[in-house]
Amino acid sequence: MHPESYLAQCxxxxxxxxxxxxxxxxxxxxxxxxxxxxxxxxxxSRSGNPTRxxxxxxxxxxxxxxxxxAFASGMAALDCLARLFRPDDTVVVTEDLYGGTYRLFERVYxxxxxxxxxxxxxxxxxxxxxxxxxxxALLVExxxxxxxxxxxxxxxxxLARAYGALFVVDNTFMTPLLQRPLSFGADxxxxxxxxxxxxxxxxxxxxxVARESGNAEELAFHQNAVGAVLGPQxxxxxxxxxxxxxxxxxRQQASALHVATxxxxxxxxxxxxxxxxxxxxxxxxxxxxxxxxxxxISFEVADAAKIPDILAGVRLxxxxxxxxxxxxxITLPAVQTHADIAPEVRERLGVTDALLRxxxxxxxxxxxxxxxxAVL
Amino acid sequence: xxxxxxxxxxxxxxEDGFGDLTPPIHQSSTYAQDHPQxxxxxxxSRSGNPTRxxxxxxxxxxxxxxxxxAFASGMAAISSTLLxxxxxxxxxxxxxxxxxxxxxxxxxxxxxxxETTFVxxxxxxxxxxxxxxxxxxxxxxSPSNPLLRITDLAxxxxxxxxxELVSIIDNTFMTPFLQRPIxxGFDIVLHSATKFLGGHSDVLAGLAVAADADTxxxxxDVQNAFGAVLGPQxxxxxxxxxxxxxxxxxAEQATAAVLAGWLAERPExxxxxxxxxxxxPGRALHARQADGAGAVVSFTLQSTAAAQTFMQSITLxxxxxxxxxxxxxLSYPATMSHAAMPPAEREARxxxxxxxxxxxxxxxxxxxxxxxxxxxEKSVAV
Numbered sequence: 046m047h048p049e050s051y052l053a054q055c056x057x058x059x060x061x062x063x064x065x066x067x068x069x070x071x072x073x074x075x076x077x078x079x080x081x082x083x084x085x086x087x088x089x090s091r092s093g094n095p096t097r098x099x100x101x102x103x104x105x106x107x108x109x110x111x112x113x114x115a116f117a118s119g120m121a122a123l124d125c126l127a128r129l130f131r132p133d134d135t136v137v138v139t140e141d142l143y144g145g146t147y148r149l150f151e152r153v154y155x156x157x158x159x160x161x162x163x164x165x166x167x168x169x170x171x172x173x174x175x176x177x178x179x180x181x182a183l184l185v186e187x188x189x190x191x192x193x194x195x196x197x198x199x200x201x202x203x204l205a206r207a208y209g210a211l212f213v214v215d216n217t218f219m220t221p222l223l224q225r226p227l228s229f230g231a232d233x234x235x236x237x238x239x240x241x242x243x244x245x246x247x248x249x250x251x252x253x254v255a256r257e258s259g260n261a262e263e264l265a266f267h268q269n270a271v272g273a274v275l276g277p278q279x280x281x282x283x284x285x286x287x288x289x290x291x292x293x294x295x296r297q298q299a300s301a302l303h304v305a306t307x308x309x310x311x312x313x314x315x316x317x318x319x320x321x322x323x324x325x326x327x328x329x330x331x332x333x334x335x336x337x338x339x340x341x342i343s344f345e346v347a348d349a350a351k352i353p354d355i356l357a358g359v360r361l362x363x364x365x366x367x368x369x370x371x372x373x374x375i376t377l378p379a380v381q382t383h384a385d386i387a388p389e390v391r392e393r394l395g396v397t398d399a400l401l402r403x404x405x406x407x408x409x410x411x412x413x414x415x416x417x418x419a420v421l
Numbered sequence: 422x423x424x425x426x427x428x429x430x431x432x433x434x435x436e437d438g439f440g441d442l443t444p445p446i447h448q449s450s451t452y453a454q455d456h457p458q459x460x461x462x463x464x465x466s467r468s469g470n471p472t473r474x475x476x477x478x479x480x481x482x483x484x485x486x487x488x489x490x491a492f493a494s495g496m497a498a499i500s501s502t503l504l505x506x507x508x509x510x511x512x513x514x515x516x517x518x519x520x521x522x523x524x525x526x527x528x529x530x531x532x533x534x535x536e537t538t539f540v541x542x543x544x545x546x547x548x549x550x551x552x553x554x555x556x557x558x559x560x561x562x563s564p565s566n567p568l569l570r571i572t573d574l575a576x577x578x579x580x581x582x583x584x585e586l587v588s589i590i591d592n593t594f595m596t597p598f599l600q601r602p603i604x605x606g607f608d609i610v611l612h613s614a615t616k617f618l619g620g621h622s623d624v625l626a627g628l629a630v631a632a633d634a635d636t637x638x639x640x641x642d643v644q645n646a647f648g649a650v651l652g653p654q655x656x657x658x659x660x661x662x663x664x665x666x667x668x669x670x671x672a673e674q675a676t677a678a679v680l681a682g683w684l685a686e687r688p689e690x691x692x693x694x695x696x697x698x699x700x701x702p703g704r705a706l707h708a709r710q711a712d713g714a715g716a717v718v719s720f721t722l723q724s725t726a727a728a729q730t731f732m733q734s735i736t737l738x739x740x741x742x743x744x745x746x747x748x749x750x751l752s753y754p755a756t757m758s759h760a761a762m763p764p765a766e767r768e769a770r771x772x773x774x775x776x777x778x779x780x781x782x783x784x785x786x787x788x789x790x791x792x793x794x795x796x797x798e799k800s801v802a803v
Binding site for chain 2: 047246247291292293370372
C-alpha cells in the first residue's frame with residue numbers, strides 16, 4: 046500500500062465498537078484492570094495511550110521502522126535519544142544544525158560528560174575522520190537547517206556501521222514521504238512533528254522511529270521512565286495533520302521551487318540555498334536519496350541593513366519561528382533558531398546576519414513571489 | 422489575493438492578539454462586561470464567539486458573500502435558513518437532493534405551513550411553470566446528491582430575481598474552491614461543512630453565507646434567536662480543515678476522474694454518474710459554471726444483489742454515511758443519505774437499490790482500483 050493511502054486512513058479502523066472513522070481521543074490518565082495481574086494492554090497514559098499508539102504506529106509504518114515513540118516536543122525526542130549515551134561518549138554531529146539541538150548538547154549533555162564533535166556532514170571524508178577517533182553515534186540533519194547542505198546518507202550509513210556508531214538522522218525537513226533514512230542504514234530517525242507532520246502550526250510534538258527492536262526497547266524504556274510524552278489531544282491533532290501530509294508537501298515543494306527560482310534571479314539577493322536549484326552543491330546527491338527537494342529555502346540579501354524592513358514589510362509571509370505549516374513563514378536564523386550558537390561559529394558556517402530562511406506554505410506561489418518582490 | 426491563498430489566510434487570529442498563527446479557541450459561554458448599559462462586542466457565545474467568527478468570516482470571504490454563519494450541522498444550517506419564511510409561503514426545490522433536506526421540507530416545515538414543490542431544476546421551464554404567487558424561494562443542489570444532476574445556476578438566479586424569490590443553493594459537493602454561486606447571482610449558499618470543508622470526517626458542522634448584508638442580518642437574527650450554533654472547538658477544527666481544502670480536493674478530484682473513467686469501462690458496472698465523464702448530461706454547463714467535476718462518483722451495479730455483494734467486498738474504502746473526508750467512503754443512498762425519502766420517491770428519481778456513491782479520498786488511485794476491482798469481480802461471481 047502506498048504510504049499516502051495508509052496515511053489517509055490512519056486511526057480509521059481502531060474503534061471496532063463504533064466504527065468511528067476518526068481515531069477517538071483517549072483523554073484519559075488511567076485504565077481499569079480486569080483483575081490482579083491482568084491488563085487490557087493499557088495501564089497508565091504515560092506508559093501507553095491508545096491515541097498516542099496510533100500516532101506512533103503510523104510514523105513507524107511510513108518510515109519503515111519497527112517502533113515509533115511520541116514526545117512533548119522535538120527537543121524532548123532528542124533528549125530521549127541522548128539518554129542512550131553515557132559519560133565519556135563522543136557523538137559526531139552535523140555542524141550547521143538546529144540551534145536547540147546544539148544547546149542540548151552543549152549546555153545539558155556536555156556537563157554530563159558527553160562530548161559533541163561538530164563536522165560538516167556533507168563532507169563524507171570529514172565524517173570518516175571524526176568517526177575514526179571513536180564515536181558512539183553520528184547525528185545528521187540532511188538537508189541542514191538553515192543552509193540546506195545535503196549529506197550522502199548511504200555512505201554515512203556504511204561508515205557508521207563500519208565504525209560501530211549509532212546512526213541517527215533528524216528527518217524533520219524531509220518527512221518519510223520524501224526521504225527514508227532507515228533504508229540507508231540509519232538506526233533511528235528523529236522528527237519535530239511540530240513542523241510538516243502535523244503541518245498546521247498548532248501542535249508542538251516530537252517523534253522517534255527505531256529500525257531495530259533493541260534500540261526501540263531502550264528508547265521506549267526512557268520514554269516511560271522520563272515521561273516527556275505527547276498528550277492525547279496533541280497526538281490526535283498530529284494524526285489529523287498526517288492525513289494530508291502528501292498533498293501539502295507536494296504543493297509546498299512545487300511552490301518552493303518557484304520562489305527559489307525567483308530569488309535566484311533577483312539583484313537584491315546574493316545567494317540562494319535550495320536543493321532544487323540545479324547549481325546547488327547537493328542537488329544531484331539529493332535526487333539520488335530523496336524523492337523531492339523539500340520546501341525550505343534560505344537566502345542571503347545583498348544588503349543586511351535591509352533585513353528589519355523586509356521583516357516588517359512582508360504581508361503574506363509571517364515573521365515567526367517554526368516551519369512546515371500551511372502558512373508561509375520567514376525567520377532570521379542568526380537571532381532566532383540559531384541564537385544559541387556562538388557568533389563566530391555561526392559566521393564561519395554562513396549563518397550570517399544577512400541570511401533569511403523561508404518555510405513555503407500553501408499560498409499561491411505567485412502571491413508569495415509578489416510579497417517578496419515588494420520587500421526586496 | 423488568490424483563492425488558494427485565501428484558504429490559508431482567511432479567518433486568521435486578530436491583529437491585536439499575541440500573534441498566534443491560529444485563532445485562539447474561546448471556550449467561553451459568557452463575557453465580563455464593563456457597564457450594564459452598552460455591552461461589549463461579546464456578551465454570550467450563542468450570539469457571538471470570536472472563534473466562530475473566525476470560521477464565519479473565512480467562509481464569507483471564500484464564497485464572496487457579505488456574511489457567514491456557522492451552525493451545529495448542515496441540517497441546522499438548512500433548517501435555520503428555512504426559518505426565514507412564513508406560514509403560507511411556497512418553495513421550489515430540486516427534485517434530486519439530500520434526503521435530510523427532503524425530510525425537513527416534507528415532514529417538519531409542512532406543519533408550519535411551508536409548502537414545497539419538487540422540480541427537475543435542470544429544466545428551467547419546469548421551474549418557471551412551478552412559480553406561484555406564494556413562491557418565496559428556490560432551493561437547489563448542483564451537482565445533486567446522489568446522481569450529480571447539473572442545474573444552470575445563472576439561469577436559476579436570474580429566474581429568482583425576476584420573480585423576487587430568494588435563491589438558495591447547497592454547495593456542499595463543490596465547495597467554494599470549485600463553484601462560487603454568489604458570483605452567479607445566488608442569495609444564500611449553504612454547506613454541510615462536515616464534508617469537504619472540514620475534510621477529515623471528525624467535525625459535524627453547517628455553514629451559511631449570505632450574498633448581501635440585509636439577508637445576512639436576517640439570517641444572523643435567526644441564528645441568534647434559534648441558537649443552533651457551532652461550538653468553538655468545532656469551529657477551530659473546521660477552520661483547520663479548510664486550510665488544506667485546495668490541496669485535498671485537487672488530489673481527490675484527480676483520483677475521482679481516473680476512477681470514473683475506469684468504472685465506466687468495467688463490465689460489472691451498469692452506469693456511472695460523474696460530471697467529468699463525456700456523456701454526463703449537463704457536462705458542458707457544469708464546466709462553465711464550476712472549476713472541476715468534484716470528487717464524488719455514483720454508479721449502479723447490475724442488480725441489487727450485486728450491489729450488496731460489492732459493498733460487502735470492499736476493504737479499502739469504508740462503507741459509511743457521509744463524504745468528503747481524506748478516507749474514501751462508499752455509501753448506499755437507499756439506506757443512508759436517502760433513507761428519509763420514501764422508496765417510491767427514491768425510485769422515481771433513479772436512486773435505485775443498485776446505486777452506490779463513492780466519495781474519493783486521498784488514497785492512491787492504484788490502491789483504490791485494486792480494491793474496487795476485486796469487489797466488482799466478486800459482485801458478479803456466481
